[in-house]
Amino acid sequence: xxxQLRAAWDDLHDGLGLWRAWLLFAYGNVTRPYRRTFxxxxxxxxGLLLFVLMLGPIYSHAFDMTxxxxxxxxxxxxxxxxxxxxxxxxxxxxxVQGIGMMQQSRLPLSLFFFETLMTExxxxxxxxxxxxxxxxxxxxxxxxxxxxxxPGLLLLLVTGLGxxxxxxxxxxxxxxxxxxxxIAMRLAFFVTPVLWHADVLSxxxxxxxxxxxxxxxxAYIDFNPLYHMLQLIRAPLLNEVPGQGSYVFVxxxxxxxxxxxxxxxxxxxxxxxxxx
Amino acid sequence: xxxxxxxxxxxxxxxAVHLPLHRQFARKWRGEGPAPRVVKALDGVExxxxxxxxLGILGLNGSGxxxxxxxxAGVYEPTQGRCEIRxxxxxxxxxxxxxxxxxxxYENIFLRGLLQGLKPSQIRLRLDEIVAFAELETFLHLPVxxxxxxxxxxxxxxxxxxxSPQILLMDEWIGFGDRRFMDRVESxxxxxxxxxxxxxxxxxxxxxxxxxxxxxxxxxxxxxxFLGSINEAITHYTGxxxxxxxxxxxxxxxxxx
Numbered sequence: 001x002x003x004q005l006r007a008a009w010d011d012l013h014d015g016l017g018l019w020r021a022w023l024l025f026a027y028g029n030v031t032r033p034y035r036r037t038f039x040x041x042x043x044x045x046x047g048l049l050l051f052v053l054m055l056g057p058i059y060s061h062a063f064d065m066t067x068x069x070x071x072x073x074x075x076x077x078x079x080x081x082x083x084x085x086x087x088x089x090x091x092x093x094x095x096v097q098g099i100g101m102m103q104q105s106r107l108p109l110s111l112f113f114f115e116t117l118m119t120e121x122x123x124x125x126x127x128x129x130x131x132x133x134x135x136x137x138x139x140x141x142x143x144x145x146x147x148x149x150x151p152g153l154l155l156l157l158v159t160g161l162g163x164x165x166x167x168x169x170x171x172x173x174x175x176x177x178x179x180x181x182x183i184a185m186r187l188a189f190f191v192t193p194v195l196w197h198a199d200v201l202s203x204x205x206x207x208x209x210x211x212x213x214x215x216x217x218x219a220y221i222d223f224n225p226l227y228h229m230l231q232l233i234r235a236p237l238l239n240e241v242p243g244q245g246s247y248v249f250v251x252x253x254x255x256x257x258x259x260x261x262x263x264x265x266x267x268x269x270x271x272x273x274x275x276x
Numbered sequence: 277x278x279x280x281x282x283x284x285x286x287x288x289x290x291x292a293v294h295l296p297l298h299r300q301f302a303r304k305w306r307g308e309g310p311a312p313r314v315v316k317a318l319d320g321v322e323x324x325x326x327x328x329x330x331l332g333i334l335g336l337n338g339s340g341x342x343x344x345x346x347x348x349a350g351v352y353e354p355t356q357g358r359c360e361i362r363x364x365x366x367x368x369x370x371x372x373x374x375x376x377x378x379x380x381x382y383e384n385i386f387l388r389g390l391l392q393g394l395k396p397s398q399i400r401l402r403l404d405e406i407v408a409f410a411e412l413e414t415f416l417h418l419p420v421x422x423x424x425x426x427x428x429x430x431x432x433x434x435x436x437x438x439x440s441p442q443i444l445l446m447d448e449w450i451g452f453g454d455r456r457f458m459d460r461v462e463s464x465x466x467x468x469x470x471x472x473x474x475x476x477x478x479x480x481x482x483x484x485x486x487x488x489x490x491x492x493x494x495x496x497x498x499x500x501x502f503l504g505s506i507n508e509a510i511t512h513y514t515g516x517x518x519x520x521x522x523x524x525x526x527x528x529x530x531x532x533x
Binding site: 028035102 | 295296298346349350351352353365366367369370373374376378379386387390391393395396
């Protein structure tokens, strides 16, 4: 076991040492779909802008928010959702796609985890620039609270690395999980408050029956890890302080994910390349 | 894995590689009946390569040549036994893998160098030499999908030898491009073989093996059936009547291919 531990540590160490390679890989992943286009990956935020402009007038009415408020809410929510869900959906593909390269020469597995993490981060940052621009243009409130984005993002990157490793490993071992994960993430989008606001679940003047239904409904949020991860970075963008509960939830989640991912990494690290 | 020049080594001790077969449930579901749980790709392999060794790997399809090369590169950690590797390794297995077709030749060389742990300054230092060597000057900044297959081969060889590896491992001689290109590629590769410390090549081309190697190993169903000088190995490999299966042990776990 100690030998396995040593090898796993070396893998992480070697993977970190190749930071130039995974940064360049991630850069390639972001720009590759837009090769030979004039504005390149800038299409990504433009797509988001169109999405928000189209949905804003309709959905703001449905959720009783002003158009401007809703557009900022949606842009921030969508950007953060893509990062959080990307850890899982991109993570589930990371090792499967890397196996071809792993068979060519000896490479640390962690190289692929870091690569995916950086790809997701780069894509997030591009869209984040647009969100910040929208906040400035619309004169949405911002201030010192917004800076809470930084610690939130840092914590999420740690959680994300664990999630990428965890889903990367189990999806390489059990290929049927890959489509399951993709479907689950699509469903998760609709039960997580991204398009809609979490407040709509709590009805203002409820009688007994309503209150019971309400607690069942808010369970969708209270026990939704994706929601708490989302809140750590979306709330600061909307000039709100993330709930203490969200920090605790994500910290515990990170601990659990790293523990599980670590165990699987120790067990499967040397075997992954055999699962082509 | 680092070793000073002149001290590279590959030592395989009782190495076995059992490839797992995971789709048991799917097989059962389809009523295909039970399948073996593993494929024994290598079994009981003892082999030591030292500086100056040029090993030719012979064997029928599915006898374990590629698996052996992957073990020697540290790609497959043996499921049993030990594999000790000292020295920097470069592999030339399948030139199409590990190359980004949309990236330029320059970017590909750069990326491979980074993966080998080189710093950008170290890569730039060698770049001129690589480019001159591969005769790619005018194409270096064009995407690889514009390259002819001959150019692709030269780029692949240049990429694999960027670090001037101590150990060079090749799977099959790369064989396309026209006559003039092939001569060029061949002289290029033989150059690189001369400058590395340990070389191993798996091939069906016995004349090529005779030219480039001094030791030979014959694999049969994942086991070493002969290990000796390249000429003896070739005799052992081709010395039986054509069309007949190899004499000696036959195992039922051979992969069908």
